Amino acid sequence: MDMENQTRVLELVEKHGKENVVVILGGAEAEASGLAAETVTTGDPTFAGPLTGVQLELPVYHIFELKDIIPEDVWEEQISMMEMVLDVDAIIKEVATYRERIGG
């Protein structure tokens, strides 16, 4: 996750409290999505950004995991195309790994 977005996540948590913040990812690959999930749970694994060593333990989901709560027509219009071409199972599995580590 780039530095600017790490800062924005941190600011959001400082402003509203981590119990009120949820991170939603739209990553195209399992690895990149996993890195982003790791960054907002246990801290920046690249040791480069403001979340280095900061365990926010935020609930984090990939948008593919939220299909059940999104209206079908909106899903069709916004997501279904990428759902067909990306490795949905691998992405979900990777993001869920980090969520489970924090007991979510």
Add this chain to the structure above:
Amino acid sequence: MVDLKGKYVAIIGDRDGIPGPAIEECLKDTGAIIGFSTTECFV
């Protein structure tokens, strides 16, 4: 089922995956509050 009602969401979209605005559109009826929305580019 995930309940986003009243939660501040940080949307980290991906230019090659699902961009931020598409995720925002999806969350409109969930009661989530958009904290910020962005689209990263990994290239």
